[in-house]
Amino acid sequence: MTGPGNEMAAAGGGGAAKAAGGAMPFGLHLSLFLRSLLIQAGWNYQRMQNLGFVYALSPALRRAWPEPEKFAAAAARHTATFNTQPYMAGFILGNVARMEEAAAASGGGPAAEARIMGVRQALASSLASIGDRIFWGRLRPLTAEVCMLVWLAAGMTCWIVPGDCAGAPLWALLSGPAASVLFYSGFAFHIRWKGISVGYACGGSSSCGLDAFDWSGVIKRLSLAGLVLCAACIAAAAATLLRPGIPASGAFWAKLAVPVLAFAAQRAARRAGRSMLFTVSAVLALSVSGWAALGILNWIRGA
Amino acid sequence: MDYFALFATAAAAGLLQLDNVQFLQSMVSRPLSASLVFGLICGCPGEAARLGLLTELIYSDYMPMGGSLPPNGVTASAVGVLALSSGVMSPGLAFFAGLAAGYLYSGAEFRLRTIRSGWNSAVEAALSAGRPALGRRLGASLAMESAAVFVYVAVLAGAIAAAGAAGADLLFLAPPADLAYAFMPWLGLSALYFRFRTQTLK
Numbered sequence: 001m002t003g004p005g006n007e008m009a010a011a012g013g014g015g016a017a018k019a020a021g022g023a024m025p026f027g028l029h030l031s032l033f034l035r036s037l038l039i040q041a042g043w044n045y046q047r048m049q050n051l052g053f054v055y056a057l058s059p060a061l062r063r064a065w066p067e068p069e070k071f072a073a074a075a076a077r078h079t080a081t082f083n084t085q086p087y088m089a090g091f092i093l094g095n096v097a098r099m100e101e102a103a104a105a106s107g108g109g110p111a112a113e114a115r116i117m118g119v120r121q122a123l124a125s126s127l128a129s130i131g132d133r134i135f136w137g138r139l140r141p142l143t144a145e146v147c148m149l150v151w152l153a154a155g156m157t158c159w160i161v162p163g164d165c166a167g168a169p170l171w172a173l174l175s176g177p178a179a180s181v182l183f184y185s186g187f188a189f190h191i192r193w194k195g196i197s198v199g200y201a202c203g204g205s206s207s208c209g210l211d212a213f214d215w216s217g218v219i220k221r222l223s224l225a226g227l228v229l230c231a232a233c234i235a236a237a238a239a240t241l242l243r244p245g246i247p248a249s250g251a252f253w254a255k256l257a258v259p260v261l262a263f264a265a266q267r268a269a270r271r272a273g274r275s276m277l278f279t280v281s282a283v284l285a286l287s288v289s290g291w292a293a294l295g296i297l298n299w300i301r302g303a
Numbered sequence: 304m305d306y307f308a309l310f311a312t313a314a315a316a317g318l319l320q321l322d323n324v325q326f327l328q329s330m331v332s333r334p335l336s337a338s339l340v341f342g343l344i345c346g347c348p349g350e351a352a353r354l355g356l357l358t359e360l361i362y363s364d365y366m367p368m369g370g371s372l373p374p375n376g377v378t379a380s381a382v383g384v385l386a387l388s389s390g391v392m393s394p395g396l397a398f399f400a401g402l403a404a405g406y407l408y409s410g411a412e413f414r415l416r417t418i419r420s421g422w423n424s425a426v427e428a429a430l431s432a433g434r435p436a437l438g439r440r441l442g443a444s445l446a447m448e449s450a451a452v453f454v455y456v457a458v459l460a461g462a463i464a465a466a467g468a469a470g471a472d473l474l475f476l477a478p479p480a481d482l483a484y485a486f487m488p489w490l491g492l493s494a495l496y497f498r499f500r501t502q503t504l505k
Contacts, residue, residue: 044419165349177336262489276364291479
């Protein structure tokens with residue numbers, strides 16, 4: 001691999017051996033990984049994730065710059081504004097760790113420092129866009145679908161039929177959220193861990209991590225999986241609701257009216273560009289006003 | 304309301320809030336799992352699980368991209384489950400009370416983030432003095448976040464409990480709230496369907 005970081009390392013002197021190549025030492029990798037779990041801890045409007053980023057990067061900076069003054073100068077540089085998708089931060093941490101080692105090996109200087117900050121910023125924006133689409137836009141809603149399907153498989157239907165939850169066994173209650181957490185966290189922690197080693201391996205490149213996986217393919221597959229699982233959830237929920245003899249039973253058409261009206265309301269709200277808050281508020285307001293109107297009608301009839 | 308359950312739920316919410324934004328982000332703090340934890344504490348795990356899933360579905364429409372502040376799922380679940388277990392509110396009313404609490408918490412989160420902006424110059428000064436102490440700063444940040452959620456949940460749930468103790472009866476609002484609540488699974492599922500359909504066809 002001949003990234004600019006490696007070129008910097010090759011040009012360096014005595015410390016170059018440390019930066020010349022190879023995998024990140026396990027201890028450093030583990031330390032960066034554990035500290036990266038706190039990357040959002042100091043989130044602030046002025047410089048966003050900068051405090052968490054410096055904290056996470058500190059072990060790598062100490063390794064690259066053992067002298068306290070140089071470490072302090074390097075850490076101060078990284079207190080500049082930084083923001084990315086938290087699960088994708090590993091790619092940038094690994095990359096910057098490698099570039100700092102290379103810069104230290106070549107004696108540092110304004111050009112190397114400017115390059116590190118430029119690559120850091122470029123990667124933060126690109127990886128944030130990818131990460132937001134994968135984790136917030138697809139994986140998180142997918143986990144809710146996983147929970148619903150696991151619950152239905154465990155015979156827990158009370159999220160569709162109110163009052164059905166009272167006798168649900170604890171294992172059935174736990175199964176849905178446990179499956180969701182394992183599904184989501186397994187993927188997220190894998191990316192967090194792998195990102196550090198991938199970033200370190202291609203350190204110095206401003207496309208580092210962007211070509212590590214087929215992100216576009218991952219996004220498409222997650223969207224498709226989300227749609228398929230959602231269709232399965234809707235079909236299973238409808239079958240449960242329309243089953244004869246369920247506690248909240250009523251006329252077939254009356255039971256069907258709730259999902260049909262909800263879908264119609266959602267579609268209308270989305271076409272009008274309204275948020276979920278608007279739709280939920282509208283449903284609540286219509287229920288309250290309908291109930292009040294019925295009450296007034298009954299009162300007039302009684303009078 | 305059981306005051307031990309109130310205290311324990313608020314404390315659990317304070318801890319889970321750390322997972323929500325600041326540490327791990329492992330999904331344990333999402334409403335569908337957090338509600339179950341609160342339900343186990345309050346003795347109503349089944350109804351709490353339903354409330355949590357529906358809160359999750361409604362809040363799934365909001366994404367914490369960039370510096371945006373989505374509604375807070377931990378406080379929504381905690382207040383909802385505590386309101387439910389108080390007996391003052393029906394399941395539907397408790398759900399909507401929780402949703403409102405989650406939306407309103409964004410204001411507190413905004414203030415906490417603003418306070419932390421003032422830390423940057425102090426950190427820079429400490430770095431140049433050779434005493435970074437970043438771990439301590441982040442520890443203080445976690446403690447602040449946790450304490451804020453603890454106080455917020457305890458105050459809101461305490462107010463509901465006090466209203467109940469004072470004889471306030473909100474159950475007259477139960478029929479329309481529970482009717483609207485019956486729509487929530489389908490509103491949530493339809494939101495997921497339209498989102499994934501748009502993403503797939505795009």
